[in-house]
Amino acid sequence: MLRTVLWEGKIDHHGKFFNVKVSLPRKAKIPILISTLGKKAFQLAGEISDGALSWVCPVQYLISSGIPALRNGAAAAAAAAAAAANRQSTPPLVAYISVALSEDRNAVLKAGHQMIDVYTKLPFYIQMFSDAGFPITAGQQIKEALIDNLIVSGDEKMVATKLIELLTATGLDELMVNLVPIKDAKDEFMRITHLISKI
Numbered sequence: 001m002l003r004t005v006l007w008e009g010k011i012d013h014h015g016k017f018f019n020v021k022v023s024l025p026r027k028a029k030i031p032i033l034i035s036t037l038g039k040k041a042f043q044l045a046g047e048i049s050d051g052a053l054s055w056v057c058p059v060q061y062l063i064s065s066g067i068p069a070l071r072n073g074a075a076a077a078a079a080a081a082a083a084a085a086n087r088q089s090t091p092p093l094v095a096y097i098s099v100a101l102s103e104d105r106n107a108v109l110k111a112g113h114q115m116i117d118v119y120t121k122l123p124f125y126i127q128m129f130s131d132a133g134f135p136i137t138a139g140q141q142i143k144e145a146l147i148d149n150l151i152v153s154g155d156e157k158m159v160a161t162k163l164i165e166l167l168t169a170t171g172l173d174e175l176m177v178n179l180v181p182i183k184d185a186k187d188e189f190m191r192i193t194h195l196i197s198k199i
Helices: 002-008 039-048 059-079 105-121 123-131 144-150 156-169 185-198
Strands: 010-014 019-023 033-036 051-054 093-100 151-153 174-179
Touching (some): 002 010, 059 093, 059 123, 093 105, 105 123, 105 144, 105 151, 144 151, 151 156, 156 174
Parallel strands (some): 051 093, 093 151, 093 174
16 A cells, blocks of 8 residues: 555555545655564565665674575565566565774673664564574573674774675665664764765
């Protein structure tokens, strides 16, 4: 329904849960991306969306589970004639990547624990971390290896190198960079913005 109303500028839908009849003054052919976490969500994104948005997923999980599921979904959609809807063969994956502009490992680990703590209490994230090779139980101490996998850290040169590597060597299509502040959030935000503008 969302694609119809945005791309065609009108919809007249009467279903079990929604009745929608609207005409918009303009069309907006904007891509529709969906949030993804588990393999079924990646597959669904491949079937119906214009892209997948990950959130706090280890990169290796995106490569070994997310991208294949996305491709499987796209293949299923193509078999169902979705190619006629002018979609890419596989929608892009936008990977959420956290960045800390610091070489102070202890500070990065501390910030990582604070950032990730909430996710270790949610069963669907516990499952995803386990699928990614980082088994965790609710309330368990977060392993350093998980934080290292979720946060790119270092000085500007190190971070830029890693971000370029993620884009060129992993199969990720785009990065959504999240700053993990360590000392001076405003200064680090300006530095990471400048760094990204040069990549």
